[in-house]
Amino acid sequence: MSRITSPTGRLRSAPENFLTQEDIRAVNAGRREFLRGSLLAASAAMIVPRAVLGADGDPAILQLPSWSTTVGQPVAARPYGMPSEHESNLQRRELPGLSKASANSQSFTPLQGLLGIITPSGLHYERHHQGWHDLDPAQHRLMITGSAALLVRRPKVYTLDDLMRLPPVSRIHFLECGGNTGIEWGNAMVPTVQYTHGLLSCSEFTGVPLRLLLEDCGVDFAKARYVLAEGADGASLTRTLPMELVESGEVFVAYGQNGEMLRPENGYPLRLVVPGVQGVSWVKWLRRIEVGDQPYATREETSHYVDLMPDGRLRQYTSVQECKSVITSPSGGQTLLGKGFCNVTGLAWSGRGKVTRVDVSFDGGRNWRAARLENPILDKALTRFNVDWVWDGTPALLQSRAIDGTGYLQPNHRQLREVRGTRSIYHNNAIQSWQVLASGEVNNVQLL
Amino acid sequence: MSSCFDAALALVLFGTSAAAGAVDDFPGIGRVATPAEIAAWDIDVRPDFVGLPAGCGSVQQGREVFSAKCATCHGFAGESDVMFNPLIGGTTQDDIETGRVPSLLTTASPFQRTTFMKVATVSSVFDYIQRAMPWNEPKSLTADEVFAVLAYLLNLVDVVPEDFSLSSSNIAAAQERLPNRNGVTTDHGLWPGAPASEGGLGNGGQPDVVAVACMKNCAVEIMLGPSVPEPMRQAAGDPAEQNRTFGAVRGTPLHPK
Numbered sequence: 001m002s003r004i005t006s007p008t009g010r011l012r013s014a015p016e017n018f019l020t021q022e023d024i025r026a027v028n029a030g031r032r033e034f035l036r037g038s039l040l041a042a043s044a045a046m047i048v049p050r051a052v053l054g055a056d057g058d059p060a061i062l063q064l065p066s067w068s069t070t071v072g073q074p075v076a077a078r079p080y081g082m083p084s085e086h087e088s089n090l091q092r093r094e095l096p097g098l099s100k101a102s103a104n105s106q107s108f109t110p111l112q113g114l115l116g117i118i119t120p121s122g123l124h125y126e127r128h129h130q131g132w133h134d135l136d137p138a139q140h141r142l143m144i145t146g147s148a149a150l151l152v153r154r155p156k157v158y159t160l161d162d163l164m165r166l167p168p169v170s171r172i173h174f175l176e177c178g179g180n181t182g183i184e185w186g187n188a189m190v191p192t193v194q195y196t197h198g199l200l201s202c203s204e205f206t207g208v209p210l211r212l213l214l215e216d217c218g219v220d221f222a223k224a225r226y227v228l229a230e231g232a233d234g235a236s237l238t239r240t241l242p243m244e245l246v247e248s249g250e251v252f253v254a255y256g257q258n259g260e261m262l263r264p265e266n267g268y269p270l271r272l273v274v275p276g277v278q279g280v281s282w283v284k285w286l287r288r289i290e291v292g293d294q295p296y297a298t299r300e301e302t303s304h305y306v307d308l309m310p311d312g313r314l315r316q317y318t319s320v321q322e323c324k325s326v327i328t329s330p331s332g333g334q335t336l337l338g339k340g341f342c343n344v345t346g347l348a349w350s351g352r353g354k355v356t357r358v359d360v361s362f363d364g365g366r367n368w369r370a371a372r373l374e375n376p377i378l379d380k381a382l383t384r385f386n387v388d389w390v391w392d393g394t395p396a397l398l399q400s401r402a403i404d405g406t407g408y409l410q411p412n413h414r415q416l417r418e419v420r421g422t423r424s425i426y427h428n429n430a431i432q433s434w435q436v437l438a439s440g441e442v443n444n445v446q447l448l
Numbered sequence: 449m450s451s452c453f454d455a456a457l458a459l460v461l462f463g464t465s466a467a468a469g470a471v472d473d474f475p476g477i478g479r480v481a482t483p484a485e486i487a488a489w490d491i492d493v494r495p496d497f498v499g500l501p502a503g504c505g506s507v508q509q510g511r512e513v514f515s516a517k518c519a520t521c522h523g524f525a526g527e528s529d530v531m532f533n534p535l536i537g538g539t540t541q542d543d544i545e546t547g548r549v550p551s552l553l554t555t556a557s558p559f560q561r562t563t564f565m566k567v568a569t570v571s572s573v574f575d576y577i578q579r580a581m582p583w584n585e586p587k588s589l590t591a592d593e594v595f596a597v598l599a600y601l602l603n604l605v606d607v608v609p610e611d612f613s614l615s616s617s618n619i620a621a622a623q624e625r626l627p628n629r630n631g632v633t634t635d636h637g638l639w640p641g642a643p644a645s646e647g648g649l650g651n652g653g654q655p656d657v658v659a660v661a662c663m664k665n666c667a668v669e670i671m672l673g674p675s676v677p678e679p680m681r682q683a684a685g686d687p688a689e690q691n692r693t694f695g696a697v698r699g700t701p702l703h704p705k
Contacts, residue, residue, distance in 0.1 A: 086692075086693070086694075087692070089689055089690055089691055089692060089693070089699070090690075090691075090692070091690075093685065093690070095683060095684060096683045097683050100529075100530065100531050100532070101531050101532065101583075104532070110690065112690070112691055113691060113692055113695075129580075130580060130583070130586065143481055143485065143486070143489055144481075145481065145486050145489075145490055147492075147494065147498055147499070148498070154480050155480065155481040155486055156478040156479060156480055156481055157478060157479055157480075157481045157485065158477070158478040162477045162478045165474075165476075165477055166474060166477060187673045187674050188673060188674070188675065188676050189676060189677065189680050190676060190680055190684055191676050191680070191681050191684050191687065192684060192687055192690065194690065195684055215473070216472075216473065216474055216477070216478065225641075225642070225647065225648065228492060230489075230492070234580060234586040234587075235579070235580045235586065236491075236579040236580060236586070236587070237580075238492060238575075238579070241640075241641075242639065242640055242641020242642065242648060242649075243641065244640070244641040244642055244648070245640050245641060276640065277640055287489065288489050288490075290490065290492060292494070292498075294494060294495070294496065295495075295649065296492060296494055296495075297494070297495045297568070297569040297571060297572050298492075298572060298575065298576075299572050299573075299575065299576035299580070301572070302566065302567045302568060302569055302572040302632070303563050303566050303567050303572065303573075303576075306566060306632065307636075308552060308553075308561075309633075310553075312548065312549070312550060312552050312553045312631065313631055313632060313633045314552070314566060314568075314628075314631055314632045314633070315632070315633055315634070315636045315638070316568075316632045316633065316634050317634055317638075317639050317649050317650070318636060318638035318639070319638055319639055319640050320637070320638045320639070320640050320653070322638070322655065329696060329697055330696075330697050332676075332687075333684075333687030333690065333691070333699055333700050334687065334691060334697040334698065334699060334700060335697060335698050335699070335700045336697060337696065337697065337698070342696065343696065351640075352653070359661065359663070364668060364670040365666060365668040365670075366665060366666050366668050366670075367663070367664055367665065367666070368661070368662070368663050368664075368666075369663075397670065401659075401661070403661065408655055409658075409659040409660065409661050410659070411657045411658075411659040412659070415657055415658075415659050416657050418657075419656050419657045420656070420657070423552075423553070427638065435672070441700050442697075442700070443675065443676070444676055445672050445673065445675065446672070446673040447668075447670060447671060447672065447673070448671040448672070448673050
């Protein structure tokens, strides 16, 4: 059997505050050499976890494992397959203390270990406003109405039977909570990318364009310029959308997610897909669409999901998720295995279209180089980027910044705060910094 | 208030007349909703009070309902943060005059912005209580009870007096005294529809934060902010148990051995 030693048991712990005030002053003065000099001792203690080799080689090779010498399990042993038991560390997690009512809370996607751009449905982040239900799809209805009778010629009711008979579309889009990274407006508050950026997922959704349904109901598009979406859960959450987005054909009523039906936590059997717009508008357990001639100022548009500006005003109806990126590995709470080659990987996205470029810096933003964008690169979807890095064992500050098709460049914290202050909670798309210590340990830090 | 009646009547007339002349691209899909079905689910209330049901409730009645059904979470005066952010607090008589709430900017307790410090539209509160409250029994209050609970809350904020009864005919007057009624703006680039200049909202998508991409030897001052607070690190759990035990990296143990 394998005798891989646990690398974590041999790690050298890093000092709590690796950079002293003196160090920071030195960095400010443009001297990075001090890091190399002062941290040689730490570097020397670097861990390169390897299999323990016997005299003849690796026991994992020399002694055949049980899976090479026995019969495995039969087909359909697990009729609905599950990840390997060795993958159990990658779970969505609630941040204790963030909410006092777990039915009105969120769980975060473990971005630190995810690959590619699709979020496994079981790891899709959650945000419920009054808990989730596994409701009976045969009893679920979608109703389309108007705020005034004349706005809809035929207010209609659709069952899942109806909706699944209609011609569907399947599209890959990211879904990000408007409050993602919200805890980090003031300073670095949480240690890992799961908690800094994990209210973010990306799936292939399947469903019917809302425009088709509104046309089927005879909506007066000249007068009805706003759309209210409403859920069937206890909160019956509501949000206002602009009719322009619906007319574009982008917005759809989805029942499918990643090749199967939506998961209950994600709105089974019906949710709205509003590409590029914050998650709260992607109303789950969608039961009603109302068209109207005014926005609705719902609770989620007045008391929550409003962005407090430095002049004391609350921005209302902030919806678009602006261009953003984050290095997912190496990231906070991780430790590099050792000097040498290290692929740096991350995700970039924009609510305004395609990501066109991602730059990565290893020195806190002094110098940047373009990362490789992996296909597919899709509108309003996560884009995976990778960049080669040979780590020399010295401290580094890793950052990524994304540019979208409109030419918009992801700002740093200082640029964002200069305009929006530190109290907004929502729509924090600042450049994330990860500090790599000589020990290989990676920490969440913010550059002032 | 008669707007509900008018709307329902119009729907009846329209529902029957329009269906006949329809062009049906998808025959056999869906059916026309009945007026009763529409009424059962069409519970939203807009800022102009379209959708507001008829009804009336006094501050005193509201206090009784609130004590029985709301106080466990919100406290008897809406002040509690035991379950949710407080409803009441942080507003003054001055705010009622000006329609702005300066305490939104105080740094003393950043996450204790109360509901009435923020909301600019009283309809939003009515709508939410009606659709989502009480927490464990949403949609169980009668229209009169919703009016009463809202009257009680408005009294706690000093928007209405102790002997007040809130109804569909005077709720617009309460709106005119809401503390943060002038405290919101839609002048931003994050509305994905038509801009205000074309009858929509916002500025048509113009970003407020503009950065420029420097590539080499950029003049960046590197000054690290405070590290992640230790209680937060503890609350977030052990990264060693949140990463794979093989692959390109390991999770850093929360408690180094």
